[in-house]
Amino acid sequence: MTRHVLVAVDDSTQSTSALEFACTEYPDATITALYVLDPSDIYAVGGVEGTAINYDEVQAHHEDRAEEILAEAREQAAEYDLEIETDHVIGGVSRSIVDYADEQEVDHIVIGSHGRTGASRILLGSVAETVARRSPVPVTIVR
Secondary structure (H helix, E strand, C coil), X not given: CCCEEEEECCCCHHHHHHHHHHHHHCCCCEEEEEEEECHHXXXXXXXXXXXXXXXXXXXXXXXXXXXXXXXXXXXXXXXXXXXXXXXXXXXXXHHHXXXXXXXXXXXXXXXXXXXXXXXXXXXXXXXXXXXXXXXXXXXXXXX
């Protein structure tokens, strides 16, 4: 029996579908929506030559966005009469999801897939595929 489900969320329709799946398939489990802040998104910000970039401000902006996404996840779960837990971490996306599942005693991971194939999948990688390969628990990939 699945007791704790981790759903990776971002602002994509795929993660919305993943959360919907978790809410309908595991209504009796504890569901945690996790948003991962990738440090490369924070430090990839470039400025005009000669201008300083306040990375603390950039990180604060990304953390505010994470909270907005997690609030949307809570609202989405409420449509199914469920209260979910939410959390965000900073790190590489795939590794952070797998590590979180291991550290928080998660039984199952649900993650959305962007459905890339061929060269784009090879070049861009697949977070869902990497999580599925490295996860210590079963993973459901939702398209």
